[in-house]
Amino acid sequence: MKHLLSIDDLGPAGIEEILRVTDSFVEVSERAIPKVPALRGKTVVSLFYEDSTRTRLSFETAAKRLSADTMTFSVSSSSVNKGESLRDTVETIEAMGIDAVVVRHRSAGVPWRVAGWMQASVINAGDGWHEHPTQALLDCYTIRSRRGSLQGLRIGIVGDIKHSRVARSDIAAFAALGASVSVIAPPTLLPPSLDGWPVQVAPSLDAILPDLDVVYLLRLQRERMTEALIPSLREYRACYGLTASRLARLDPDALVMHPGPMNRGVEIDAEVTDDPRSVITAQVANGVAVRMAVLYLILGSGAELRLPEPVLSGTRA
């Protein structure tokens, strides 16, 4: 595997292989000394053009536990403020001799462009509204570790589907592993068309809630909303929030998930996160192990995971 750009590049077999290798890194993470020498001498750069706490820290923790060196690029303290272009920044970083770049950018497709400009491996850590593949992998891992498999599970994704890269990657990954995925959202927060998406639209959260094996709550992304898409946060909570009274109607074996950061009191009530069905903390812990597996498969394992190479646009001749 050279890059990890989107879930579709992996296919069901690729996802399963990453989850299998993740099991080994969960064991590593539980040790007294949670570090292995597998990627000694490799350098991983996190290139984040957008704010992030958990994804960046998770990738850096993963790289360090594999004994790789890490460098962090944050836009606020870089030459981007002097007007340096993305391409010049990428080429400067590459000239320092690095092995992988973890890219987050507000525009969809940036990781593909970056992959076309450099020899190093590129991992997509979120591009605009488009994809966030490692989030989807850690979500699959979390569900699999609680329920054994995703085959036949009914998963409801609630909230801002339109602006959510997590939703796009999760839908592709959950469907690839055999789950039946529904989306529940105000019509203004659904994409203009769901043609070709392996999902159904559920009429309301209350109607579908008792049938769900997994409730996946998305963050209401106020920073991406340029127009008034919902009447008020109070009304959103009343129709789409996972409140304590809705939690009571959820199956005893169901899981409650959220990619973070949470708007408590909007999409999720504070007491819901304390319920044993909430696996939100497990998602974060599994995130480190999944990212160790991805980094190891890209930088350490050799060409064992035989996946179709993604088509790169803008590749230099």
Next chain:
Amino acid sequence: MAERERAATPPRGGVFVPRTTVMDADDLRRAATRIAHEIVEHNHGLEQVALIGLQTGGVWLAHRLHEILLNIDGTDVPLGSIDVAFYRDDIGLRPVLPEAVTDIAFELTGRQVVLVDDVLFTGRTVRAALNALNDYGRPHAVQLAVMVDRGHRQLPIRPDYVGKNLPTRFDEQVDVSADGVVIGDVRPR
């Protein structure tokens, strides 16, 4: 013995073609019993002894030694397994993937750890296992039990307990299973 897939041993995906059977199932059982007795003798009992099988070939052998030790001494020694993929020195030179999750559910510090593997060859896997053990604790001593020592060491490592010394060519393959020990070749598919 039929041709069988070699998933774990490089080159991956090759087909193992058996040539000569050097130990049958009975020979192997007798050798394992002798090794178990030697472990008891060498350690003056089994008080601090623990067995750790190397993934994947050493795991069933460690289970078998555990069973024999239980029969001859009545002691249920701690039993674990270890996957050394992340500690290998050939990461990047050839495909290296973990085969199974390491399982060491007991404290190593102060113990006489007996590493168990099916075949001792270059010694590089054992070197990786010694590094891996360090991350779990500090054993009082580490010993090495192998069913077959086929020579060609590339590191200063020697076994404490050997089922059979078996001179081989470097490019041959040695296959150890509960059915016995077979020398053959791996043909790429």
